[in-house]
Amino acid sequence: MLKKIISQLTGQSERPQFDASIFQDPIAMKTSWLPLAGGGSNFKSARLHQVNEQRMEFRASPAMKLFAMVFVVFGLVLATLFISKQPDSKEVYIPIAMGLLFAAVGAGMFYSGYTPTVFDLGHGYFCRSRKKPELMMDKSKLKRYAELNRVHALQIIAELCKSDKRSYYSYELNLVLDDGSRVNVVDHGNQNALRTDAQTLSQFLNKPLWDAS
Numbered sequence: 001m002l003k004k005i006i007s008q009l010t011g012q013s014e015r016p017q018f019d020a021s022i023f024q025d026p027i028a029m030k031t032s033w034l035p036l037a038g039g040g041s042n043f044k045s046a047r048l049h050q051v052n053e054q055r056m057e058f059r060a061s062p063a064m065k066l067f068a069m070v071f072v073v074f075g076l077v078l079a080t081l082f083i084s085k086q087p088d089s090k091e092v093y094i095p096i097a098m099g100l101l102f103a104a105v106g107a108g109m110f111y112s113g114y115t116p117t118v119f120d121l122g123h124g125y126f127c128r129s130r131k132k133p134e135l136m137m138d139k140s141k142l143k144r145y146a147e148l149n150r151v152h153a154l155q156i157i158a159e160l161c162k163s164d165k166r167s168y169y170s171y172e173l174n175l176v177l178d179d180g181s182r183v184n185v186v187d188h189g190n191q192n193a194l195r196t197d198a199q200t201l202s203q204f205l206n207k208p209l210w211d212a213s
Contacts (some may be wrong), residue, residue: 071106124173
């Protein structure tokens with residue numbers, strides 16, 4: 001639901017076409033080159049951190065934290081303002097509800113931004129979840145999980161996001177598995193930062209980087 005709200009606020013998307021034959025790899029021809037996550041921000045919402053020699057994580061960027069904070073503060077101020085002015089009037093219900101909605105969206109951004117996005121060489125997995133895969137019996141319940149020995153390549157693709165008044169590109173970093181399926185890692189609007197992080201991750205995992213952006 002949060003993804004849909006953010007997409008509505010940032011605009012709808014168009015999907016560019018791409019010729020994967022330039023990579024001369026049969027897996028590249030099997031995988032999709034259309035956006036996997038859909039939508040996306042027009043700023044750098046996450047950045048890569050190396051925790052130790054065996055572990056890397058994507059964490060929320062300062063810009064993402066500030067963006068989420070603006071939603072929370074604006075929403076709470078709006079709701080409080082109308083509650084204090086006309087506490088018994090039915091006319092204040094809508095602006096109060098809108099304020100609380102903005103605050104909830106901001107809180108959701110914080111929750112999403114602080115969800116661990118981990119590459120763990122020691123345990124051999126990628127996962128974006130608050131649950132630790134090594135403690136789970138059934139890892140198939142995790143939506144964004146991949147065993148690192150199944151990762152064939154890293155993929156960067158661009159997505160044109162449009163609204164009535166503006167347009168921008170958002171850039172996806174995905175894992176391409178050995179059967180051509182994909183798992184999304186991050187999606188944001190800073191192409192240079194994403195490329196730098198993807199190149200670092202490519203070396204860390206010892207996997208090729210397919211840049212179609």
